[in-house]
Amino acid sequence: MSERIRNVTKKLLSDNWYTLNKYVFEYKNNNNEWKPQEREAYDRGNGSTILLYNKLRGSVILTRQFRLPTYINGNATGMLIESCAGLLDRDNAEDCIVKEVHEETGYRIEKPLKIFEAYMSPGSVTEIVYFFVAEYFDENKVSEGGGLEHEQENIEVLEFDFDMAYKMIASGEIMDGKTIMLLQYAKLNSLLSS
Numbered sequence: 001m002s003e004r005i006r007n008v009t010k011k012l013l014s015d016n017w018y019t020l021n022k023y024v025f026e027y028k029n030n031n032n033e034w035k036p037q038e039r040e041a042y043d044r045g046n047g048s049t050i051l052l053y054n055k056l057r058g059s060v061i062l063t064r065q066f067r068l069p070t071y072i073n074g075n076a077t078g079m080l081i082e083s084c085a086g087l088l089d090r091d092n093a094e095d096c097i098v099k100e101v102h103e104e105t106g107y108r109i110e111k112p113l114k115i116f117e118a119y120m121s122p123g124s125v126t127e128i129v130y131f132f133v134a135e136y137f138d139e140n141k142v143s144e145g146g147g148l149e150h151e152q153e154n155i156e157v158l159e160f161d162f163d164m165a166y167k168m169i170a171s172g173e174i175m176d177g178k179t180i181m182l183l184q185y186a187k188l189n190s191l192l193s194s
Contacts, residue, residue, distance in 0.1 A: 049085035051182035093130035106145030
């Protein structure tokens with residue numbers, strides 16, 4: 001427990017999709033003064049994401065799907081290009097991403113490599129995202145992918161030349177934070193270099 005926080009109270013504000021709670025607490029600032037504060041935190045669980053890459057072709061697999069929050073915040077179509085991802089639910093991070101890759105992209109992978117984990121929006125969301133990479137091959141394609149109908153997923157599977165995908169960050173065609181982080185990891189670590 002932190003020595004800088006005390007007297008925490010929690011009030012549930014919403015439990016419709018995931019949970020939104022209001023927290024009231026006292027925080028000891030750098031002057032050693034206890035100051036009251038209020039914050040809201042959205043808890044949607046933790047997630048996993050992955051960059052699938054093919055060294056031989058110099059390509060990556062990404063997805064495109066509708067994301068309502070981006071539409072509300074100015075994305076005219078609401079469609080977003082992003083890396084395959086999903087919530088852990090009761091799975092561990094690796095099992096989750098293996099399952100999500102199959103459901104969303106139609107590829108079967110066995111041993112994804114965990115590269116790091118990160119809080120994606122720590123000012124308001126509790127979620128930690130676990131980041132993975134894995135190489136894919138044509139023989140790993142076992143279905144069309146596209147997501148699960150009962151989860152109302154309508155996911156388009158995309159294969160891009162890596163250099164083109166990387167340039168889509170600068171052009172604004174890729175605006176998803178986790179995808180940008182994975183593409184930059186691939187560039188910095190020369191994942192697609194022979």
